[in-house]
Amino acid sequence: MSIGVASSPFAQRHAAKLRQARFFVWSFTRSPSTMLGLGIVLVFLALAAFGPAIVPYPGDAGGAMNLGNRLKPPSAAHWFGTDEMGNDLFSRVVIASRTSLWVGLTIVGIATLVGVPLGLAAGYFGGWVRATIMRVTDIFLSVPGIVLALAIVAALGSGILNGIIALSIVWWPGYVRLVDAKALALRNEPFVEAARCVGASHARVLALHILPNCTSPIIVKASMDMGLAILAAASLGFIGLGAKPPAPEWGAMISVARTYMPNWWWYSVFPGFAIYLTVLGFNLLGDGLRDVLDPKSSRS
Amino acid sequence: MWAYIARRVALTGLMLFGLVCVTFTVSNVAPSDPAALAAGPDATRDMVETIRREYGLDRPLHEQFVRYVSGVVRGDLGRSIVTTRPVVQDLARFFPATLELVLLSMTLGVALGVPLGMMSAVLKNRAPDHLARFVAVSLVALPAFWFGILLQLFFSIWLEWLPTSGRLDLATAPPPHVSGMLLLDSLIAGQGATFGQAFAHAMLPALVLSFPCLASILRVNRAEMIEVLSADYVTAARAHGVSRLRVICVHALRNAMLPTLAIIGLRWGWMLGSTVLVETVFDWPGIGLYAVSSAIAGDFKPVMGVTLLIGLNFMVVNLIVDLLYGVLDPRLRAGA
Numbered sequence: 001m002s003i004g005v006a007s008s009p010f011a012q013r014h015a016a017k018l019r020q021a022r023f024f025v026w027s028f029t030r031s032p033s034t035m036l037g038l039g040i041v042l043v044f045l046a047l048a049a050f051g052p053a054i055v056p057y058p059g060d061a062g063g064a065m066n067l068g069n070r071l072k073p074p075s076a077a078h079w080f081g082t083d084e085m086g087n088d089l090f091s092r093v094v095i096a097s098r099t100s101l102w103v104g105l106t107i108v109g110i111a112t113l114v115g116v117p118l119g120l121a122a123g124y125f126g127g128w129v130r131a132t133i134m135r136v137t138d139i140f141l142s143v144p145g146i147v148l149a150l151a152i153v154a155a156l157g158s159g160i161l162n163g164i165i166a167l168s169i170v171w172w173p174g175y176v177r178l179v180d181a182k183a184l185a186l187r188n189e190p191f192v193e194a195a196r197c198v199g200a201s202h203a204r205v206l207a208l209h210i211l212p213n214c215t216s217p218i219i220v221k222a223s224m225d226m227g228l229a230i231l232a233a234a235s236l237g238f239i240g241l242g243a244k245p246p247a248p249e250w251g252a253m254i255s256v257a258r259t260y261m262p263n264w265w266w267y268s269v270f271p272g273f274a275i276y277l278t279v280l281g282f283n284l285l286g287d288g289l290r291d292v293l294d295p296k297s298s299r300s
Numbered sequence: 301m302w303a304y305i306a307r308r309v310a311l312t313g314l315m316l317f318g319l320v321c322v323t324f325t326v327s328n329v330a331p332s333d334p335a336a337l338a339a340g341p342d343a344t345r346d347m348v349e350t351i352r353r354e355y356g357l358d359r360p361l362h363e364q365f366v367r368y369v370s371g372v373v374r375g376d377l378g379r380s381i382v383t384t385r386p387v388v389q390d391l392a393r394f395f396p397a398t399l400e401l402v403l404l405s406m407t408l409g410v411a412l413g414v415p416l417g418m419m420s421a422v423l424k425n426r427a428p429d430h431l432a433r434f435v436a437v438s439l440v441a442l443p444a445f446w447f448g449i450l451l452q453l454f455f456s457i458w459l460e461w462l463p464t465s466g467r468l469d470l471a472t473a474p475p476p477h478v479s480g481m482l483l484l485d486s487l488i489a490g491q492g493a494t495f496g497q498a499f500a501h502a503m504l505p506a507l508v509l510s511f512p513c514l515a516s517i518l519r520v521n522r523a524e525m526i527e528v529l530s531a532d533y534v535t536a537a538r539a540h541g542v543s544r545l546r547v548i549c550v551h552a553l554r555n556a557m558l559p560t561l562a563i564i565g566l567r568w569g570w571m572l573g574s575t576v577l578v579e580t581v582f583d584w585p586g587i588g589l590y591a592v593s594s595a596i597a598g599d600f601k602p603v604m605g606v607t608l609l610i611g612l613n614f615m616v617v618n619l620i621v622d623l624l625y626g627v628l629d630p631r632l633r634a635g636a
Contacts, residue, residue, distance in 0.1 A: 033434065139318035143611045144573025147591070148322075154595035154603045155326050231443055235577055238445045239592050254446055258581075261449060262457040272446030279441035287437065 027292050034288025040281025048101040051094045058095070060087035071264045081266040084256070085246070089267065093274050096248040100230045100278060103164055107229040108222050110168040115175025116218060120206050122176060123183025134180065137173040145170040146232060153241045160233075160249065163242040167232050171225070178221055182214040216293035220286055227282030234275050250275045301626070308622060312615045317369075319611045323604040324368050328361060377608070378601035382594060387605040390590060395609065396480025397467060398579070398586030402571050404483075404506040406564065409513035414553075414560060416514075417521025422548060424526060436518045439511040444574055448508045448581035455504060463501050465583035472497055505582040509574055513567040520563055524556040531555075558629055565621030569614030 011018060028034055052058045056077075060066075066086030074081045080089035122133040140148070145167070152166035186192060187210070195205050236242030237251025245252045250271040257267035343351075352358045356367060371378065377387035420432040456464040467482055468474060475485040475494055483502070486494040528534065529552055537547050575588030583589070587606045594602035 033437075135315070135318065139315050139322060142315060142319060142569070142614050143607055144570045144614075146576055147573045147607050147610055148326075150576060150591060150595050151323065151326050151600065151603045151607045154598065154600045157598075158596075227441065231441070234443060235445060238443075238577065239580060240596055251443075251445075254443075254449070258449060262453050265453060268446065268449050272443055272450070275443045275446065276438075276441055279443070280438060283437050283441050 024292050028288060031288050031291065033284050034291070037281050037284025037286075037288060040277055041285050044097055044278050044281060045101070047094050048098040051098055055088075055091035055094045057088040057091040060091045071260065071267070074266055080270040081264075083253075083267055084260065084264075087246075089270055092248045092253065093250070093270050096250050096253070096271070097274065097278070099160070099243065099247070099249045100233070100275075103160070103233040104226040104230045104282075106164050107167045107171055107233070108225045111171035111175055111225070112218065112222060114168075115172035116179050116211075116214075118172070119176040119179025120183050120210060120214070123180040123185075124187050124202070124206055124210060126184070126187070130180070130184075133176060137176045137180075140170065140173040141177070143170075146235060149232065149236065150239070150241065153236060158241040158244070160237070160243040160247065163233055163236040167229060167236070171229065174225070175218070175221065178217055179214050182217060183210050186210050186213055217290075220290040220294055223282055223289055224286035227279035227286070230282075231275060231279045304626075305623065308619055312619055315615055316608075316612060319608060320369055320372050323607055324365055327600045327604055328364070372608070377605040380594065380602045381599040382597050382602075387602050390602060391587060391605055391609055393480075394585060394587045394590045397482075397584060398572065398575050398588060400481040400483060401502060401506055401509060401575060401578070401584060401586060402568070403481075404502055405510035405571060406513065406568070408506055408510040409517055409567070410560070410564070412510075413514045413517030414521055414557075417518040418525055418548065418553065418556075420518065420522040421525030421529060429522075432518060432522075436515040439515040442511060444508050444511070445577045445581050447511075448504065448578060451504050451508065452581070462503055463497075465501075465581075467501050467584065468494070468497055505578050505584055508581075509571060509578045512574070513563070513571060516563050516567065517560055520559045521556055524559050525552060528552045528555050558625070561621055561624060561628070565618045568617040569610060572610045572613055 047054075066082075069078075069082050069086035070084055072078055072082040072086075078088050078090065080093060083089055083092070118133050118137075122130040122137075148170045149163070149166040152169055153162050156162040156165065192205060192209055195209050200208075233242055234249070234251030234254075237249045237253075238255045240255055243249035243252040245256050253271040254268050257264070257271065260267050349358075356364060359367070368378075375388055377391070379385070380387050380390055383390055416432050420429045423429045452464050455462045463469065472494060474482060475489040475491050478485045478488050482498040483495060486492075486498055529548070534547055534552055537551050538544070542551070572588075575584075575586055576592055577588070578584070579586050579588035580592050587609060591603050591606040594600070594606075
C-alpha cells in the first residue's frame with residue numbers, strides 16, 4: 001500500500017471501498033482461467049468495434065462475387081481461405097463478431113429488463129403475485145429455449161430479427177428465477193424492515209435496498225448468458241431459421257459450409273472456432289466474476 | 301406423502317395446460333398464412349379457401365382454441381401439412397429414435413461425468429483437476445452442430461471408423477419393430493450385427509449430445525464430493541481404518557450422487573432440445589429433425605407437437621426425480 005494514495009483526502013474517505021476494490025482485482029487477476037476469459041472477451045469486443053477497419057477485404061462482408069477466387073485453401077493472402085463466392089473468410093468471420101455482439105447484447109438486455117423486475121416483484125411481494133409470476137415462469141422453463149425459439153421463429157418467419165425476438169421471449173424466465181430467490185431471502189432482512197419502518201415506499205425499498213443486493217448474481221448470469229445467447233442465435237442460423245446467408249453470421253456461414261465438407265473443410269472450421277472461443281471467453285469470465293462477486297453460489 | 305404426490309401431479313397438469321396456451325398463442329400470432337403455404341405457390345384463391353376450411357383456420361380465435369385444447373386432450377395435435385399424416389402418428393414414429401439417442405447420451409454423460417468429477421475432487425487444485433475443469437467449461441461452449449461436423453470429418457471421413465449419418469446403413473434392414481429403438485429391437489431379435497451397426501451410427505451423435513450434460517455432472521459431482529470428503533463421517537471412517545478407496549467410492553460417492561440425480565432431471569429436457577441441432581447434423585430421423593424440417597417448411601403444427609412432447613417429458617421426468625429424491629434421502633421425506 002503506497003503512502004501517497006492513502007494520504008489523499010479521497011482515499012481516506014473511501015478507504016474501505018478502495019480496499020474492497022483492490023481485493024476484487026487481486027482475486028480476479030489471480031485466476032489464469034478468468035484472465036484468459038477476459039482476454040478473449042476484450043479481443044472479441046475490439047474485433048466487433050474495429051472489424052471492418054482492420055480486415056483485409058471489408059467489401060466481402062455482405063457477400064461480394066469473385067468467382068476466380070472461390071474455395072481457396074488458407075494462404076498468406078487469405079488466412080482462413082475463401083468461400084464459394086470467392087469472399088475472404090477471415091474478413092467475414094471477423095466482421096461477423098459485430099453481428100454476434102449485437103445479438104448477445106439485445107437478447108441479454110431484453111431478458112434482464114423483463115426478468116429482473118418480475119423476479120423482484122415475485123420475491124418481495126410473495127403471495128399470489130409470486131404464485132402467478134412463478135407459475136408462468138415455470139411453464140416457459142419447462143421447454144428448452146431452443147425448441148420454443150424454433151416454434152416462435154417457425155410462426156414469425158425466419159430471419160435474424162425474428163430469431164432475436166424469439167430468443168428474447170425464451171430468455172427472461174431464468175432471470176425471474178434468480179432474482180426471485182434473492183429477493184425472497186432479502187425481504188425479511190432487518191435492513192429491509194428498518195427501511196419500511198421509517199416509511200420508505202415499496203418502490204424505494206425495491207430500488208435502493210433489494211436490487212443493489214441482487215446485482216452480483218445478475219452480472220454473473222448476464223456474462224454467462226452473453227456467450228450462450230450468441231451460441232443460441234448461431235444455432236438458429238445454422239438450422240436455417242436465423243440470419244440468412246450471405247449476411248455475415250457464424251451460424252449461417254456454417255450452415256452453407258456444411259455442404260462443402262469434407263474437401264473444403266476450412267469453410268466450416270473457422271466460423272465454428274470463432275463461436276467456440278467467444279462463448280468460452282464469456283463463460284470463463286462469468287465463472288471468474290462469480291468466484292469474486294458471489295463466492296457463496298460458486299459451488300454449483 | 302400421497303397428498304404431496306397428488307399435489308405435484310395436479311400442478312404438472314396445470315403447467316401442461318399453460319404450455320398448451322403458449323403453443324396456441326405462438327401459432328396464432330403468426331403473420332404467415334399456413335393455408336396458402338399448404339396449397340403451394342400455384343394454388344388458386346378457391347383452393348386456399350378450401351384448405352382453410354378443412355383445417356378450421358377460418359373459425360374465430362376462441363373457437364379454434366377450444367378445438368385445439370380438446371384436440372390435445374384427445375391426443376389430436378392436428379395434421380402435418382408436409383407429411384399429410386396426423387402429427388401424433390409422426391411423433392410416435394420419430395420419438396423412439398430420439399429417445400434412444402437421449403438415453404445413450406445420458407448414460408455416457410453419467411458414466412464419464414461422475415468418475416471425472418470424483419477424480420477432480422480427490423486431486424483438487426492439481427493438474428488433472430485444472431484440466432478437467434477447463435474441459436468442462438469447453439464442453440459447454442462448443443457449438444454442438446459445429447463439433448458434430450468436426451467429428452464426422454475426423455472419425456468418418458479421415459479415419460473411416462464410424463458412419464457419417466443415419467441410424468443404419470442403407471442396405472441393412474431394420475430389426476422387427478418392437479420399441480422403435482434399434483439397439484433394443486436388434487437385441488430382442490438376436491441380430492448382433494445389426495446391433496453393432498446401430499451402435500456405431502449412434503456413437504458420434506450421442507457423444508456430442510452428452511457434452512453439456514457431462515460438463516454439469518462433472519462440476520456438480522466435484523463440488524459435492526469436495527464438501528462430502530471434508531465431512532466428519534468421512535474422517536471417522538478413515539480413522540476406523542476403512543481404506544481411502546472404499547471411503548471415496550462407497551461412503552462419499554453415495555452422498556454426492558443426489559445432486560447428480562437432480563442434474564439428470566434438469567438435463568433431460570435440455571438434451572431433448574439439443575436434438576434439434578444434433579439430429580440435423582447427423583441426419584438422425586427423430587423428433588428434432590422433424591421439428592426443424594417442419595419449421596423450415598413453415599408447417600407449425602408439428603413444431604408445436606414436438607414442443608408439447610418435450611415439455612411433457614421434462615415435467616414428467618422432473619416429477620419422477622422429485623419423488624425419487626424423497627425415496628433416496630430420508631431427511632427430505634421427514635421434512636415434507
